[in-house]
Amino acid sequence: MNDEDVDGAIAVAPDEEAERSRARKKWVGQPLKRKEDQRLLRGQGEYLADLQLPRMLHAYFVRSKHAHARLLSIDLSAALRVPGVVAGFTGADLLGMGMRELLIPDLVPVLPGELRVPPCTPVAVKKVVFHGEPIAVLLAENRYALEDAAERVHVRYEQLPVVIDPERALEEGAPRVYDEWPDNVLYRGKMGNDVSEAFAKADIIVEERFEVPRTGASPMEVRGVLADWRDHVGLTLRTTTQRPHLLRLAIAQVLEWPEHMVRVIAPRDQGGSFGTKAPLSREDFALALIAKQVKRPIRWIETREESFRAGVGQERGQIHYMRLAATKAGRILGFRDRCIADVGGGQQPVFMGIGFPRAGCFLMTSFYDIPHAQIELIGVVTNKPCLTPSRAFGSLPTRFAMDRMVNRLARELRLDPLEVMRKNLITKFPYTTATGNYYDSGDYVGSFDKLLRIIDVEGIRRKQEELRKVGRFIGVGFGGEVERSGVSSQAYVPRQRKPGYGVAMVKVLSTGKVQVALGDPPSGQSHDTVISQVLADEFGLTPADIRLDYGDTLTTPFGIGNVGNRMSSYTVSAAVLAARELKKKLAVVAAHDLGVRAAAGQFEFEDGNILWTENRDASIPLAQVAKHLIELPLDLPAGIQPGLEHTAYYEPADVPNMTGSSFHAAVVEVDPETGELKILRYAVVDDCGKPINPLIVEGQVQGGVVLGIANSIFEQFVYSDTGELQNTTLEGYLMPSAADVPNVECFDHNVPTRHNPLGTKGKGEGAPAPVPGTLTNAIEDALAPFDVKITELPLRPERIRRAVAAALHITDRGGEPSPEAPARPALEGEGEVYELLNEMYRLLDGIRVSLQPIWHPHIGRIRAWHHDYEQTLARVVGSAAAIKALTAIYAGETESNFIATTSPELTAEWRRLEELPRPDSQHAYLEFILPAFEAHALLLTALSHAAPVLQ
Amino acid sequence: MSETHTITVTVNGQQYTETVPIRMLLVDFLRDVIALTGTHVGCSYEGRCGACTVVVDDNAVKSCMMLAVQTDGRSILTVEGLEKLSAGEGQLHPIQDGFWERHGLQCGFCTSGMMMTIFDVLKSHFEVGEPELTDEAIRKALVGNICRCTGYSHIVAAVQTAAARLNAMPVELRCAHFDVKRLQECRRER
Amino acid sequence: MAQMVAVHAYHAPVSLSECLAVLERLGDQVVVLAGGQSILPLLKTRSLRPDALLDLANVKQLQTQTVLVDEGGALEIGAMRRHRDVWGDRRIARDWSALADAAAAIGDRQIQNRGTLGGNLVFGTIGTDMKQVAMCLSARLRIVGPAGERVADALELFADPERTLLAPGELLQAVRFPALGPRSGSAYRKYGITVNGRPVIGVAAVLQLEESGICSAARIVVGGLVPCPGEAKGAAQALLGQRPDADLVAAAANVAADELKLQSDTRASSAYRRQLIRVYGKQVLELALKRAREGMAA
Numbered sequence A: 001m002n003d004e005d006v007d008g009a010i011a012v013a014p015d016e017e018a019e020r021s022r023a024r025k026k027w028v029g030q031p032l033k034r035k036e037d038q039r040l041l042r043g044q045g046e047y048l049a050d051l052q053l054p055r056m057l058h059a060y061f062v063r064s065k066h067a068h069a070r071l072l073s074i075d076l077s078a079a080l081r082v083p084g085v086v087a088g089f090t091g092a093d094l095l096g097m098g099m100r101e102l103l104i105p106d107l108v109p110v111l112p113g114e115l116r117v118p119p120c121t122p123v124a125v126k127k128v129v130f131h132g133e134p135i136a137v138l139l140a141e142n143r144y145a146l147e148d149a150a151e152r153v154h155v156r157y158e159q160l161p162v163v164i165d166p167e168r169a170l171e172e173g174a175p176r177v178y179d180e181w182p183d184n185v186l187y188r189g190k191m192g193n194d195v196s197e198a199f200a201k202a203d204i205i206v207e208e209r210f211e212v213p214r215t216g217a218s219p220m221e222v223r224g225v226l227a228d229w230r231d232h233v234g235l236t237l238r239t240t241t242q243r244p245h246l247l248r249l250a251i252a253q254v255l256e257w258p259e260h261m262v263r264v265i266a267p268r269d270q271g272g273s274f275g276t277k278a279p280l281s282r283e284d285f286a287l288a289l290i291a292k293q294v295k296r297p298i299r300w301i302e303t304r305e306e307s308f309r310a311g312v313g314q315e316r317g318q319i320h321y322m323r324l325a326a327t328k329a330g331r332i333l334g335f336r337d338r339c340i341a342d343v344g345g346g347q348q349p350v351f352m353g354i355g356f357p358r359a360g361c362f363l364m365t366s367f368y369d370i371p372h373a374q375i376e377l378i379g380v381v382t383n384k385p386c387l388t389p390s391r392a393f394g395s396l397p398t399r400f401a402m403d404r405m406v407n408r409l410a411r412e413l414r415l416d417p418l419e420v421m422r423k424n425l426i427t428k429f430p431y432t433t434a435t436g437n438y439y440d441s442g443d444y445v446g447s448f449d450k451l452l453r454i455i456d457v458e459g460i461r462r463k464q465e466e467l468r469k470v471g472r473f474i475g476v477g478f479g480g481e482v483e484r485s486g487v488s489s490q491a492y493v494p495r496q497r498k499p500g501y502g503v504a505m506v507k508v509l510s511t512g513k514v515q516v517a518l519g520d521p522p523s524g525q526s527h528d529t530v531i532s533q534v535l536a537d538e539f540g541l542t543p544a545d546i547r548l549d550y551g552d553t554l555t556t557p558f559g560i561g562n563v564g565n566r567m568s569s570y571t572v573s574a575a576v577l578a579a580r581e582l583k584k585k586l587a588v589v590a591a592h593d594l595g596v597r598a599a600a601g602q603f604e605f606e607d608g609n610i611l612w613t614e615n616r617d618a619s620i621p622l623a624q625v626a627k628h629l630i631e632l633p634l635d636l637p638a639g640i641q642p643g644l645e646h647t648a649y650y651e652p653a654d655v656p657n658m659t660g661s662s663f664h665a666a667v668v669e670v671d672p673e674t675g676e677l678k679i680l681r682y683a684v685v686d687d688c689g690k691p692i693n694p695l696i697v698e699g700q701v702q703g704g705v706v707l708g709i710a711n712s713i714f715e716q717f718v719y720s721d722t723g724e725l726q727n728t729t730l731e732g733y734l735m736p737s738a739a740d741v742p743n744v745e746c747f748d749h750n751v752p753t754r755h756n757p758l759g760t761k762g763k764g765e766g767a768p769a770p771v772p773g774t775l776t777n778a779i780e781d782a783l784a785p786f787d788v789k790i791t792e793l794p795l796r797p798e799r800i801r802r803a804v805a806a807a808l809h810i811t812d813r814g815g816e817p818s819p820e821a822p823a824r825p826a827l828e829g830e831g832e833v834y835e836l837l838n839e840m841y842r843l844l845d846g847i848r849v850s851l852q853p854i855w856h857p858h859i860g861r862i863r864a865w866h867h868d869y870e871q872t873l874a875r876v877v878g879s880a881a882a883i884k885a886l887t888a889i890y891a892g893e894t895e896s897n898f899i900a901t902t903s904p905e906l907t908a909e910w911r912r913l914e915e916l917p918r919p920d921s922q923h924a925y926l927e928f929i930l931p932a933f934e935a936h937a938l939l940l941t942a943l944s945h946a947a948p949v950l951q
Numbered sequence B: 001m002s003e004t005h006t007i008t009v010t011v012n013g014q015q016y017t018e019t020v021p022i023r024m025l026l027v028d029f030l031r032d033v034i035a036l037t038g039t040h041v042g043c044s045y046e047g048r049c050g051a052c053t054v055v056v057d058d059n060a061v062k063s064c065m066m067l068a069v070q071t072d073g074r075s076i077l078t079v080e081g082l083e084k085l086s087a088g089e090g091q092l093h094p095i096q097d098g099f100w101e102r103h104g105l106q107c108g109f110c111t112s113g114m115m116m117t118i119f120d121v122l123k124s125h126f127e128v129g130e131p132e133l134t135d136e137a138i139r140k141a142l143v144g145n146i147c148r149c150t151g152y153s154h155i156v157a158a159v160q161t162a163a164a165r166l167n168a169m170p171v172e173l174r175c176a177h178f179d180v181k182r183l184q185e186c187r188r189e190r
Numbered sequence C: 001m002a003q004m005v006a007v008h009a010y011h012a013p014v015s016l017s018e019c020l021a022v023l024e025r026l027g028d029q030v031v032v033l034a035g036g037q038s039i040l041p042l043l044k045t046r047s048l049r050p051d052a053l054l055d056l057a058n059v060k061q062l063q064t065q066t067v068l069v070d071e072g073g074a075l076e077i078g079a080m081r082r083h084r085d086v087w088g089d090r091r092i093a094r095d096w097s098a099l100a101d102a103a104a105a106i107g108d109r110q111i112q113n114r115g116t117l118g119g120n121l122v123f124g125t126i127g128t129d130m131k132q133v134a135m136c137l138s139a140r141l142r143i144v145g146p147a148g149e150r151v152a153d154a155l156e157l158f159a160d161p162e163r164t165l166l167a168p169g170e171l172l173q174a175v176r177f178p179a180l181g182p183r184s185g186s187a188y189r190k191y192g193i194t195v196n197g198r199p200v201i202g203v204a205a206v207l208q209l210e211e212s213g214i215c216s217a218a219r220i221v222v223g224g225l226v227p228c229p230g231e232a233k234g235a236a237q238a239l240l241g242q243r244p245d246a247d248l249v250a251a252a253a254n255v256a257a258d259e260l261k262l263q264s265d266t267r268a269s270s271a272y273r274r275q276l277i278r279v280y281g282k283q284v285l286e287l288a289l290k291r292a293r294e295g296m297a298a
Helices: A003-007 A014-024 A037-041 A091-096 A143-150 A196-201 A244-255 A282-294 A304-309 A355-362 A395-413 A417-423 A444-455 A457-469 A489-496 A527-539 A567-594 A622-630 A694-714 A771-782 A797-807 A832-849 A856-878 A880-889 A895-902 A904-915 A924-950 B026-033 B079-085 B094-101 B111-128 B135-141 B153-167 B171-176 B181-189 C016-029 C039-044 C083-087 C090-095 C097-105 C109-114 C117-122 C130-136 C154-158 C233-239 C246-259 C270-297
Strands: A057-063 A069-075 A085-090 A134-140 A154-159 A185-192 A204-215 A224-230 A234-239 A262-265 A298-301 A315-326 A332-344 A372-381 A473-484 A502-508 A514-518 A546-550 A603-606 A609-612 A615-621 A645-650 A659-670 A677-687 A745-748 B004-011 B014-021 B053-056 B059-062 B075-077 C009-011 C030-033 C052-055 C065-068 C074-078 C140-145 C148-153 C171-177 C184-191 C201-209 C215-223
Touching: A037 B094, A037 B111, A057 A143, A057 A282, A057 A304, A069 A134, A085 A091, A085 A143, A085 A282, A091 A134, A091 A282, A134 A143, A134 A282, A185 A355, A196 A315, A196 A332, A204 A395, A224 A282, A234 A244, A234 A282, A244 A262, A244 A282, A282 A298, A315 A355, A315 A395, A332 A355, A332 A395, A355 A372, A355 A395, A395 A417, A395 A473, A395 A771, A417 A444, A417 A473, A444 A457, A444 A473, A444 A659, A444 A677, A444 A745, A457 A473, A473 A771, A502 A527, A502 A567, A514 A527, A514 A567, A527 A546, A527 A567, A567 A603, A567 A609, A567 A615, A567 A622, A567 A645, A609 A622, A615 A622, A659 A771, A677 A694, A677 A771, A694 A745, A694 A771, A694 B153, A797 C270, B014 B026, B026 B053, B053 B111, B059 B111, B059 C109, B075 B079, B075 B181, B079 B094, B079 B111, B079 B181, B094 B111, B094 B153, B111 B135, B111 B153, B111 C109, B135 B153, C009 C016, C016 C030, C016 C052, C016 C140, C016 C171, C030 C039, C074 C090, C083 C090, C083 C097, C083 C109, C083 C117, C090 C097, C097 C130, C097 C184, C097 C201, C097 C270, C117 C130, C117 C171, C130 C154, C130 C184, C130 C201, C130 C215, C140 C154, C148 C154, C184 C270, C201 C270, C215 C233, C215 C246, C215 C270, C233 C246, C246 C270
Parallel strands: A057 A298, A234 A262, A332 A372, A514 A546, A677 A745, B004 B075, C009 C052, C030 C052
Antiparallel strands: A057 A134, A069 A154, A085 A134, A185 A372, A204 A315, A224 A234, A224 A298, A315 A332, A473 A659, A502 A514, A502 A645, A603 A609, A609 A615, A659 A677, B004 B014, B053 B059, B053 B075, C065 C074, C074 C171, C140 C148, C140 C171, C184 C201, C201 C215
16 A cells, blocks of 8 residues: 555555554554444444343333323233233333433523423323323333234323424414413524614625425434343443433433432444434433333333334424525625424423524524624424434534525525625634634635635536536535534533533553543444544554443443534543643653653653653653553652543633534536436535544545435425324335435545644534535526526425426426325314214224325334224224214214215225225235225124114 | 244354244344344334345345245355455455445444345356446445445445455455355364 | 234245145135235234235245247246346346336345245235336236136236236236337336335336337336326327337327326325426337337347
8 A cells, every 4th residue: 555545545454554654653644444343344243232131121112193192091901911011101100100200400401592391201191292202111021022012002092283383383373282381482592693784784685484394314223222220239221322421310310319329331332323312312211210110121122113203313393584684795794584493392301302403593604704693593392203413413404594595695696606605704713603603713715715626616617508508407506514523511511501521531551551431432433443543642552552431321431422523522632631641640650760850741652662752762661661550559759649540621721612614515417307316526625623534534524414415305204284204114214325325525624723632623513514505506506597496405306396397487287296185074073972083084084095005104104093993993883972973973864875975085995995806915905904994884884783773 | 833933044154943933033033043133123124224134045135024934944144254254264354344444334233234235246246247336336236225324435435445355366266255155164174 | 013913824835736725725814925025014014914924935936937939939937036036137138128127126136136026016006116017018927826827917907906916815926028029129217216216107118110110019108106007008109100219209208198197195296297207208218219229230
């Protein structure tokens, strides 16, 4: 390998390349192959689902099948009779066992403005506010028994009106998610400064509404918990989490258990997290309680469907009403924004669904020098799971709105969007934004110009002209972001009452090897390699000499969590400080052992030796000094204690945060006939201060951008009007594969920060955020001859085609998409009987909807419809009152009239199916639809028999 | 009639005879019965994510889309067996090496399944010349494996690196890297 | 839900007659596994609750592939041939290209390694690629059952949503694709939102040219539609007797888009489906035409 290979990002192996590194004296900055890969590539990872304990039970969460309902009763008796089932607990049972309200003051953010705290227990007791909310827990010896039992749980609900659309939720008279609240507003607050002057001076004011649906990160590994209680030892909770220490503290606080009796362990390997494992899960608390009760280990691994229904990976979900004021030269003077965030139930500790929309708004001005901004943020509760954080942390929708808005401005002014963007770049650092965000460093003009050169805008413009002549449409678009490299205590303590420091415990062993313990566990971010490279340089060792452990609250220092770009800025800096503390001690002892009079600062650490810089022949192996301090603690210099351990904390001394950035460009081709989009190039110029391992940085950028592409073009969580998630599978959610996404060209333009030892800034969090704006800007550029306007995501071809058609005033012949069947008017009447009957018809409609052709993504849903329908039907047939009511409604009408009046379409469908020859058993669609119709026929028979009796 | 069935399967060269429920999925057999947890479950058995991909009789299949009883008499290669097909003790298979060198994995959860699909892809490339190894063709061959960390580019690069390394080998040595039957024979010889 | 219900028996016989015997004995208590790639999710979500499973994997008789010289070079493919075998076959790729196109576009490599031609045709979803191709290529389906063997016509059968392929106790044994004749070309393409996603629309086309270049036969079938794939007869008519060029195939695709009844559903509006058929129809016809012309040159 030669140097060119290194620049071409061919990785370097620690053993092979040790020699070369020695010549350079540096591991930091090398594209080293990862240490963690050795186990992962051999299938030797230790993920949560790989862990088992003797006598372990399996847990299953029974979840609400309605988006908004009172729980009248939960009958677990039939479930408990299934062989292998050990126990079952409803919310009421758990209350008796010490379950408490989850959102205690310590777990609620402190935000300027009004914040309401929703009621929430780990398992719902009286009421559910979203479909999928946990309502009971079953335990069994194996998963087969669990699922056999889960089918036999009988729940009675009193359904309540559902509100799904956040803007509808704000309207007067909308159903209320929380009875005790006067409206559906969880949070209302403002940020920014006065914008009146900006608007008064403006030559032009541009207005637009932007909407970004719920999408997010959904890692490949779903959540899981392994809870184990031992009397006199306490709880050991292994769980998929980014913040074990916070979880430990929260369990102790919420359940009122002594903190030292709670041990939370994040597994050595986690299959991705991207923010989704940052909140504290309700399931953790419930299983902690239950483990204590049953005194056997309990493992719960959620299913993908469960994960989606519980809201994992459901982020974004913002609507923005923007007004932007500018000069006619394209200089932005200020803007107003009203952001409506659909926070769902808001029942999640720490963020409550609002923390990250707020962070997104806080960063909204981004890399633009905008002196005035005023943002109103409204967090609205709806009957959906709580909005949960995902990579980009609230910024994807705000970046979309802002970068699109600047593009709109340019088009209104008939200026080149590039010029407008460039004209408004921040040029001086440090910089404080209109919302009060502090940027310590950067060179945005340099980054942007580098990107322009890479993309060759003039070349693209020429090609664009040529291609347009032959009816092909390419375009180029730009976007970017500023991201915080972690957040310091200055910002965290007032908002979350939690610290922002980075912390690392470093220990030099007697043989000169080094052991590091971090509180915050990684989930793919390469901590092991990164820390090893950094400490190898500090101690003059090789990365193979360093061992990293993390995530066990018993053996690692308290950390806020592996969130928000903290690792390579805060945590790495803490490790460096700890190492330097130890080096001072080593140097003092080395001087003593060498018998030289030298200050600690006069020593260097190289190739396992400690050298005196004044006379490099005066050198002693690090291991020898370590042995002296640890094993042979005699004859130590005055004031030196034995041992070589140090825990260091790091915060930037005088600034609230350090900031990295990235600028994105996309070249796309759009087929105006179909709206199909081809990303021809996607390039990023990135600033992470100083890359510790450029290969890993590039991995973060590639992965982040592709997540952004997935969220922008394909993914969207779709809810029905009744609050049921319509796509509960990866296929239904349209998670893209390698064939759906492009390569990302990664470049850097780094500006080290002055506020930490290595000049490093974090990387990974922000990368998805600029993608939707960049792509949409490129699409609009490509389709400029049609003058299309796109303000919503996802950028599915049908949406683009419709924008083209709208711009051309063409209507493609045919109907609109019909995600839902038309609602059946409710049977009129009051009381439980009518609710039961209406429920039956609602379910029947659901089955009918699922007769639509593409039912595979909805398998879970059809099953649920069918199962519930049968149960409800049994109750109808078994209820004299229900039969009587039905008979009264349709008194005197014949059976066929009865069906015809309830649903002519259904009758036709039913008749058609009835007349079919008995299908073969492969014919799955009929296999489970037919019985439902047969059941319906049974009901009618029951009615016809009952009618004369009742009359 | 019984709800269980006794099967004999060869996994990574080792023969197992086990009595399993008919309803047991192959992935559960691998993970829970014979404790090979390198094969992962990412979509809870929907069959989309591909993290559970293993090679059954030379073909990559999703082990959540097959029942354990369906593998009776068959030979299975999982991620744990890949290394055994390398040129020597302690060495990684070129596919594993490619992933290591090009940073083709981050959290590692999808990696096992990804590599097993690639095993099938490269085997078929070297045997019948298809698929061609353009980046586009590699991406298309990997439609059945979802990764949420890498953005896929480094995985494509990993495949290219592995292919180049295999391509540079003498034919016999290259074939040995795909010869699953060899594992069983090695065992017998010992 | 991720675990299927308890199943009492698993049958994996080696002969077709044993399979039929199992079917006769267990009736609708049994679920048949071909490739299982569509059935397993239904079993796991408990949408299907069989008492027994009948696995056809060991029946060699269902895995054959033969060119029938007596039948004018027709191709007979056993129901249990995997998609991988179909697209991997050079002869199929050359002479029945639409079939190879479709097999390579189903799901993903792992699914293609398990999924079978027969299973895809028998399974009752319209999110399939093979039905429209079987119709387009005038496939004949050989079905065996207690009453012996019968043959069904794909074009007729799949165009009638009221009919199921199999009666109780029957199995699909093989699918026969007639030889397309000289100077023919066929092709299949779909739009599935993601690459290889289930078809929002899937267009199969075949056409034959006379030596003069005049189109003497054509068929276009579009899948992804409710309740069943639709044959665009008007579009075929537009091509017959003409010398196809880019404009003509575009016009034919437009006819197809206009003549078919299209639904709106969660994945696309009928308007967008129409637009897709225009564009994909044109591409597919162009490809089929190109392949037919390659046949002329040969």
